[in-house]
Amino acid sequence: MLWLGLHLPALSLESFLTTLSPEVAAQPVALLERQRVVALNPAAQALGVRPGMKRATAMALAPLMLQGAADAQRDAQALRAVAHAMLAFTPMVVPVPPQGVLAEVQASLRCFGGPAALWRRVQQALAPLGHQMQMAHAPGPLGAELLACWRPDPGVPRHQTRAALAPPGAAPGEGGPGDPAWAELQQRLASLPAECLLQGDAHAQAALQAMGLATLADLRRQPRAGLTRRFGQPLLQALDRAHGLVADPREPISPPLQFAERVDLHARTESADALLAGAAVLLARMAAWARARHARVQRFELTMHHETRLRASSLGEAGVHTSALAVALAEPTADATHWHSVLRERLQREPLAASVLSLTLRCDEPVLGPPPDAELFPSAAGAREGLLRLLERLQARLGPEGVQRLATCADHRPERATALQPVWGRSVALGSLGRAGRAAAPHQTAPDATSRLTRPVWLLASPQPLHERQASPWLDGHPLQLLGGPERIETGWWEGDPVARDYFIAQAHGGELVWLYRLRPAPATGQPGWFLHGRFA
Amino acid sequence: MNSLAIPSSTLNPVPLAIPSAATRAQLLAAPDALHPALWRARAGMLAGTVAAVLPSGFAPLDAELPGGGWPLRVLTELLLPRPGVGEVRLLAPALVRVLRNGRSLMLFEPPAQVSAEALAQLGLAPAQCIVVRGRDGVRSPALRQRLGSADLCWALEQALRSGQVGAVLAWLGPAARSDVLRRLQLAAQAHEGPAFLLREVQVRQHPSPAPLRLVLGCSGPDELSVQIIKRRGPAQAQPLRLALAPVLSARALARAHAGQSEPGQGSQAVRPGRAAVSDVVSPSRAWLPSMMDEPLAR
Numbered sequence: 001m002l003w004l005g006l007h008l009p010a011l012s013l014e015s016f017l018t019t020l021s022p023e024v025a026a027q028p029v030a031l032l033e034r035q036r037v038v039a040l041n042p043a044a045q046a047l048g049v050r051p052g053m054k055r056a057t058a059m060a061l062a063p064l065m066l067q068g069a070a071d072a073q074r075d076a077q078a079l080r081a082v083a084h085a086m087l088a089f090t091p092m093v094v095p096v097p098p099q100g101v102l103a104e105v106q107a108s109l110r111c112f113g114g115p116a117a118l119w120r121r122v123q124q125a126l127a128p129l130g131h132q133m134q135m136a137h138a139p140g141p142l143g144a145e146l147l148a149c150w151r152p153d154p155g156v157p158r159h160q161t162r163a164a165l166a167p168p169g170a171a172p173g174e175g176g177p178g179d180p181a182w183a184e185l186q187q188r189l190a191s192l193p194a195e196c197l198l199q200g201d202a203h204a205q206a207a208l209q210a211m212g213l214a215t216l217a218d219l220r221r222q223p224r225a226g227l228t229r230r231f232g233q234p235l236l237q238a239l240d241r242a243h244g245l246v247a248d249p250r251e252p253i254s255p256p257l258q259f260a261e262r263v264d265l266h267a268r269t270e271s272a273d274a275l276l277a278g279a280a281v282l283l284a285r286m287a288a289w290a291r292a293r294h295a296r297v298q299r300f301e302l303t304m305h306h307e308t309r310l311r312a313s314s315l316g317e318a319g320v321h322t323s324a325l326a327v328a329l330a331e332p333t334a335d336a337t338h339w340h341s342v343l344r345e346r347l348q349r350e351p352l353a354a355s356v357l358s359l360t361l362r363c364d365e366p367v368l369g370p371p372p373d374a375e376l377f378p379s380a381a382g383a384r385e386g387l388l389r390l391l392e393r394l395q396a397r398l399g400p401e402g403v404q405r406l407a408t409c410a411d412h413r414p415e416r417a418t419a420l421q422p423v424w425g426r427s428v429a430l431g432s433l434g435r436a437g438r439a440a441a442p443h444q445t446a447p448d449a450t451s452r453l454t455r456p457v458w459l460l461a462s463p464q465p466l467h468e469r470q471a472s473p474w475l476d477g478h479p480l481q482l483l484g485g486p487e488r489i490e491t492g493w494w495e496g497d498p499v500a501r502d503y504f505i506a507q508a509h510g511g512e513l514v515w516l517y518r519l520r521p522a523p524a525t526g527q528p529g530w531f532l533h534g535r536f537a
Numbered sequence: 538m539n540s541l542a543i544p545s546s547t548l549n550p551v552p553l554a555i556p557s558a559a560t561r562a563q564l565l566a567a568p569d570a571l572h573p574a575l576w577r578a579r580a581g582m583l584a585g586t587v588a589a590v591l592p593s594g595f596a597p598l599d600a601e602l603p604g605g606g607w608p609l610r611v612l613t614e615l616l617l618p619r620p621g622v623g624e625v626r627l628l629a630p631a632l633v634r635v636l637r638n639g640r641s642l643m644l645f646e647p648p649a650q651v652s653a654e655a656l657a658q659l660g661l662a663p664a665q666c667i668v669v670r671g672r673d674g675v676r677s678p679a680l681r682q683r684l685g686s687a688d689l690c691w692a693l694e695q696a697l698r699s700g701q702v703g704a705v706l707a708w709l710g711p712a713a714r715s716d717v718l719r720r721l722q723l724a725a726q727a728h729e730g731p732a733f734l735l736r737e738v739q740v741r742q743h744p745s746p747a748p749l750r751l752v753l754g755c756s757g758p759d760e761l762s763v764q765i766i767k768r769r770g771p772a773q774a775q776p777l778r779l780a781l782a783p784v785l786s787a788r789a790l791a792r793a794h795a796g797q798s799e800p801g802q803g804s805q806a807v808r809p810g811r812a813a814v815s816d817v818v819s820p821s822r823a824w825l826p827s828m829m830d831e832p833l834a835r
Contacts, residue, residue, distance in 0.1 A: 386701035387641060394669060394692050402670050402688075406653040406663035418653040423667060453658050453784045457625045458649035483758065483789040505784060507793055511755035512622045513784050534652065535621025536784050 002106040004122070005144030007134040007152065008082065008099045013039040014131050015078035016068045019265050019278040028062045033070040068266070072098070077261060078131070081285040083253050085125050087292035089118065094141065094250045100148065102141045102250065125291075128284040128336065138185055140244040150192050182244070189242060190217035197238045204231055216242070255292040259300075259363040261285055268307060268355040272347040275304070275356060279343055282361035287336035295366035296332035301325065302343065302361055306354040323353050327396075330388045330424045332367035338389060345396035391423050412491045413499050414459060414533065454487070456515045456534030465528035466516065473516060473530035478509035480516065490520070503533070512536070591731055594630025595779050602749070603769045607631050607731040612722050612747040616738040616766075620648035620708075622753055623761040624735060626781040629659040632704055635730055640703025641665045645693050648708055659782065665703075669696075686712035690721070697724035697732060705732040715744065722746040741766065752776075758793040759783050 008014075017025045028044035030037045035055045047062040058065065075098055083095040089112065092104035105118060112118040119135065126133065134152030138144040194213045195205040207230065213219050219227070219239060228236050241248040265278050279302060290297055302325045327342055395403045404420040411417050466473040466480075473480050485504035492499045501517035508514050515534035522529050564571055590606030592599055599605045607613060617624055632642055642665060644651060653663035671689030690712055696702045705728065709717070713736060725732045738752055749768050756762035756778050764776040785793065 383640070383701055386699060390696060390699040390701050391667070393695060398669065398671060398688055398692060402692075404668050404670075406651060406656065406666045406668060408653040408657060408663055414652065414654070415650075418651065418663075420668065451658070452786060453626075453655060453782060455652050455655040455658060456621070457652055457655040457659075458621050458647070459652045461650055481793065483785055483793050505789070507758050510618070510622075511757050511760075512619075513758060514621070535649070537621045537623060537625040 001104060001139055003138055003141045003144035004103045004105045005136045005138065005148030006082065006101040007148035008131045009134060010039065010132050011078055011099045012070055012075045013041060015074050018130055018281040019263055021274065021277060024066065028065040029068065030058060030065055031068050031070045038070050081129055081288050082126060082131065084255055084292040085129060085288035087255060088125055089122060092252045095253055096145055100145050102144055128287065140241060141248050141250055142238065142241045143185060143189060143244060146192055146196055146242055147188060150196055151188055185244065190215060192216045194219045197235055255289055259286050259289045260360065262358055262360040264358040265356060268357060270352060270355045275347055275359070276344055278359050279361065280340060282359060283336045283339050286361060286363060287334060290334045290366060293366055294370060295368050296334045296371055297363050298332035298367050299326065299328040299365065300361060300363040302359060304356045305358045307357055325350065330392055334371065341393055342396045345393055349397050395423065412489050414455065453536065457537040458535045460533055463531035463533045466530040466532055468530055475508055475514065475532060480506040480508060480514065482506045591631050591634060597777050598763060598779060601765055601773060601777060608749055609730055610726050610728055612725050612732050612734055614734045614736055614745055614747040614750040616736050616741055616750065616752045618738050618754060622755045623781045624753055626659065627753065627761055627779065628733060629661065629782065631731060633660040635703040636661055636665050638703065640730065641667055642704045643667045643669060643696055643702050645669045645705070645707035646671060646689055690717050694721060694724045697721060697728040700727045700729055702728065702730065704730045706735065708735050719746050758785055758790060
């Protein structure tokens with residue numbers, strides 16, 4: 001057994017700061033609980049504010065300091081996200097509130113290429129969540145927890161500890177005193193302060209101090225019966241568990257089936273960029289959750305909670321003070337940067353109904369199953385996916401009507417022969433984007449030299465009436481020279497929109513070819529009979 | 538005239554060794570051997586090796602284009618007096634080549650509705666053609682005014698930068714300011730295909746970062762005149778006349794030429810043609826088989 005302990009020393013401050021812009025986060029900030037400072041950033045520390053100070057004292061030292069309320073629930077959410085991110089490496093992940101996460105990684109070492117590689121990957125995986133962290137490893141969970149908090153590894157483990165990390169033969173926790181991992185753990189634990197086992201019991205801590213027991217090594221040298229009599233059984237049990245002498249079973253976390261998380265924005269937010277900063281935290285947490293669930297996300301919903309004061313006036317409907325933004329992607333993905341880019345375009349496109357106080361991100365239907373294999377070399381599938389990503393981004397900003405695909409329709413009326421379709425549907429349309437080159441081959445070969453074009457590329461949205469003089473249509477003050485036709489199109493009577501036209505190809509004054517039609521039967525004099533319908537581009 | 542032009546793309550580091558006199562002379566004679574982005578402007582010489590080109594499908598035009606085709610990874614400007622002079626038929630052979638590789642064509646704000654039938658007749662699969670409209674995406678009219686052209690330029694830049702689109706045709710209109718064009722030209726470096734900007738001919742005198750600019754005009758039925766006003770090479774002597782994919786049958790073409798060959802352009806020139814066609818349009822003889830090229834009535 002090899003346990004990896006993570007300790008997040010500034011978790012509650014960071015979970016408060018994540019929704020703030022970097023400029024604000026660099027200002028002095030402190031979190032208060034019951035009128036006392038519990039966490040603060042370096043800028044506040046530089047002004048002389050210290051943890052445990054009264055609010056009034058801190059305000060006297062730093063009058064412009066931004067104050068937030070400590071929120072255990074917010075911290076628990078942030079810690080859960082870290083635990084979800086760790087589930088990418090091992091199923092045995094245990095969050096230890098308030099600031100720790102433990103993971104059993106013995107079986108994962110080989111898969112991820114050894115301890116050094118695993119350490120690096122853990123750091124990469126947790127980087128989007130934006131927490132400082134301390135890491136340590138030990139054969140038992142409590143040992144890892146204590147070491148991460150008090151004596152973290154300075155960095156990626158070096159080669160001298162590798163023997164301890166992956167010993168040949170028996171697992172280190174079960175090894176005897178001759179085991180190198182065992183010896184190393186004893187050595188590192190020995191220097192820990194003794195009161196770390198008695199967190200929250202000030203009386204017992206004072207007693208330890210009075211007895212001159214400063215470190216765990218001191219504690220271990222005392223007779224066990226005496227320790228039990230003075231401090232009770234739990235201290236001795238904790239001591240044994242930390243040293244790996246007794247079993248220490250833990251219950252692993254399991255990710256929820258659906259994702260729903262909420263962050264409170266610090267200030268009333270009206271700009272899309274500030275909203276996006278808040279949403280980015282949620283997206284990073286959703287990415288961690290999706291990875292833990294081995295799922296990808298196709299649709300998610302961002303709910304914006306508006307200020308209650310404005311609900312009646314600016315939203316019109318009393319009682320409605322949230323607005324939802326549903327984002328649907330063409331293909332499920334677990335890529336947080338792609339979600340982010342799509343969401344950014346959507347947020348910038350849609351005006352906010354009112355200023356926003358908090359955000360909720362939901363994903364109810366994750367797409368389970370392993371992601372499709374990635375491509376090593378550029379391939380058609382890779383190009384198609386890249387194109388889909390691009391189109392999604394464009395559609396997020398321009399709307400579904402802004403990006404459309406052409407399709408032919410079996411109709412003789414030229415204005416109905418072309419259909420604009422959504423770029424992707426839920427049907428087979430998706431495949432044709434990438435495959436069209438081959439799919440189109442059987443019935444659409446390259447035009448041979450003898451075939452003529454019968455339709456103009458540019459069709460006018462509404463046919464333009466032409467003047468008629470001397471039995472001939474005129475365009476822009478010049479007569480049109482009819483060269484080809486007529487092509488009679490007479491159809492559509494069953495739809496209540498009958499069309500009866502004779503189409504001609506004509507040459508305009510400049511020499512370009514246009515497509516025009518004459519109504520059948522010819523309308524009464526005074527009514528336009530000729531219409532320009534297209535241009536041969 | 539003997540000057541080295543270095544295009545905006547970055548150059549590889551030059552080897553430090555100082556070349557001998559003979560090598561220097563050799564290099565100066567053919568600088569594009571050193572790097573494909575280098576070319577030497579000399580009378581009567583086109584830039585030899587543009588990094589990658591796409592054959593245009595018109596041999597006379599390929600002979601005039603540097604490298605022998607439409608350049609990739611840069612903007613190409615086509616200046617038109619008005620839409621519908623034959624620009625799509627000019628580009629179609631090259632676009633067919635792009636689409637045949639399974640890549641897609643994006644049309645940004647085309648000047649009219651696009652007929653899928655016509656594209657299919659040109660050999661362009663409609664399913665691979667994507668139409669992007671900046672103004673239609675936004676519902677509210679006020680927003681549309683403000684965002685429309687900015688959206689379009691943004692979308693075009695995204696498409697070019699992504700490198701996932703086979704070919705791009707864009708009608709930017711007045712939104713194509715010089716700073717926008719410079720941005721697009723930079724974005725186009727990631728675009729592995731031709732990128733055509735179709736602009737009105739009035740901007741001919743305005744500077745543009747596009748290394749290739751052509752003025753298109755109509756020189757007759759099914760015929761296009763192409764004048765290259767900017768390229769990596771000498772100025773073009775006289776405009777090319779290219780025969781486009783035909784719309785007219787041979788008989789109709791002969792009729793058109795008969796109409797034009799008459800001395801004295803204008804209403805007189807039209808008269809013979811109109812006289813001939815007036816038979817066609819008279820209601821009694823509209824179906825006259827002799828005038829019809831093929832039975833088209835539906």
